[in-house]
Amino acid sequence: MPATTADRLKALLRWERGSTLRVAAVLGVSQRTVQRWITRKPGGRGRPSPRHDQKIAELVQARWQPRIRARRRAAAEKGGVVVHTRARFGFKAGPASSDDPRMRRITGRLNPTVTQQIFAALDAGASEKQHELIIGRALGHLYFRDAGRRAHGLHVTLLDIDFIEFGLQ
Known part of the structure; x- marks a missing residue:
C-alpha cells in the first residue's frame, strides 16, 4: 500500500x-x-x-490488491493460521485447581475450522468480544486441553489481550 x-x-x-x-x-x-x-x-x-x-x-x-488478499485468506482458511499472543487466561476447572487468571505467552497453530469461524465472524461484523471468545476457545483447546487429550472439563476464558499476531504457516 x-x-x-x-x-x-x-x-x-x-x-x-x-x-x-x-x-x-x-x-x-x-x-x-x-x-x-x-x-x-x-x-x-x-x-x-x-x-x-x-x-x-x-x-x-x-x-x-484484492486478489492477493483473497489468496491469503483462502490459504489461511485452507491451512489454518499461527497465532502468537500474550494475554490473561483464566479457566474454570475442578475444586483442586487454581483458577486465577495469569498472563501467558502462547504460540500455536489454529486449525482451518477455527480460522473459518474467525473470518465468518469478521464478515458478519462481530464484536471484539465475540472474536476473543472464538480465539480463547481455540487456544484453550490447543494449549490447556492439549488438543483434546486432557482436561476435558476445563472452560478457558481469554480476558486481557496484551498483543496478538496472526501469520500463515
Whole structure:
C-alpha cells in the first residue's frame, strides 16, 4: 500500500482513470480541491485535512490488491493460521485447581475450522468480544486441553489481550 498521502491520491486517480471529478465524488469534496491536492503549489492548500487523509487511506486500503488478499485468506482458511499472543487466561476447572487468571505467552497453530469461524465472524461484523471468545476457545483447546487429550472439563476464558499476531504457516 502506498505510504504517503500523495501516493495514495495518485493510486485513487489511477483507479478512476485520471478523473479528478470521480475522485472528488468518492471523497465528498469539490473537483477543484482534489486538483489543489494533486498540484501542491507553494503557499496553497496543498494538503488534505486529517479527516480527508484518513478517508483517502481507508479507500486505498479497501481497494489495494484484492486478489492477493483473497489468496491469503483462502490459504489461511485452507491451512489454518499461527497465532502468537500474550494475554490473561483464566479457566474454570475442578475444586483442586487454581483458577486465577495469569498472563501467558502462547504460540500455536489454529486449525482451518477455527480460522473459518474467525473470518465468518469478521464478515458478519462481530464484536471484539465475540472474536476473543472464538480465539480463547481455540487456544484453550490447543494449549490447556492439549488438543483434546486432557482436561476435558476445563472452560478457558481469554480476558486481557496484551498483543496478538496472526501469520500463515
